Amino acid sequence: MAEVLVLVDHLEGEIKKSTYELLTAARALGEPSAVVVGAAGTAGKLVDGLAAHGAEKIYVADTDSDAFLTPEVDVLAALTQARSPAAVLIAVSADGKEIAGRLAVRTNSAWLNDVVGVGSGTVTHSVFGGAFIAEAKANTAHPVITVRPGSVDIEPVAGAGVQETVDVPAAAGRTATVTSREPIVGGDRPELTEASVVVSGGRGVGSADDFGVVEVLADALGAAVGASRAAVDSGYYPHQFQVGQTGKTVSPQLYIALGISGAIQHRAGMQTSKTIIAVNKDAEAPIFEIADFGVVGDLFTVTPQLKDEIAKRKS
Helix, strand or coil: CCEEEEECCEECCEECHHHHHHHHHHCCCCEEEEEEEEECCCHHHCHHHHHHCCCCEEEEEEECCCCCCCHHHHHHHHHHHHHCCCEEEEECCHHHHHHHHHHHHHHCCCEEEEEEEECCCCEEEEEHHHCEEEEECCCCCCCEEEECCCCCCCCCCCCCCEEEECCCCCCCCCCCCCCCCCCCCCCCCCCCCCCCEEEEECHHHCCCHHHHHHHHHHHHHCCEEEECHHHHHCCCCCHHHEECCCCECCCCCEEEEECCCCCHHHHCCCCCCCEEEEEECCCCCHHHHCCCEEEECCHHHHHHHHHHHHHHHHC
């Protein structure tokens, strides 16, 4: 059975759940092999989790320098040449798309982007704001496939987890270097693309000061906070929390939209959520077309009631 390379997305010794989704999806194409790129010792913290979710092999590439961007491209390109995998799977993110695009060019491979389903011969895309489902097939060997986080149900299966150390190719010819790194301060809430519950606010929130109503409900649910493009453009909330076609794509178990009209740009980033609840004063708002539950009303009246009811259920 052909190998399928899965790039491990990790942060501070923790595997992001999107990696487990990729390992599940990879089994439809072949035998999953995880690829860990990071500082020496990184893989030791991750191997158990990877093996428990189906990784038959774990390629370990220790980087001795973080002065260059995307060393993952060099590692994956070398492995692709050496192993000729059935495909390379990467999670959709800012870094993931950067790596995938470079890798596809480097290996002369097709790039199937923003996939929501992986089959034995084709992949599935949700297009035009979710209005249509499209199937695509690569016409090249070892295609690069980027999968939308939250679109695949994780199915843990024990894998052999055999480790193999691989070299990081020399960065010959590179002229651009990283001079400094500033981590994003995310607070105590879950990371937006990793959260099982997301509460987002839109233009209907009205101001940056009033966005606290979104945060209060999110904290009551242990949820991440998101925002529509309209809210971000109006200065209500930072861009890093934008959900939508030009922001982050999420697919949580529960998505609550407060004061969001449901423009196609926003829907493209959250419509695969398992359950969608919308609160909006406008009964004709497009968000109600995809909502599982809708409340026509003032979010500043409805949201405190939701929070109080949640508190009662917890007590």
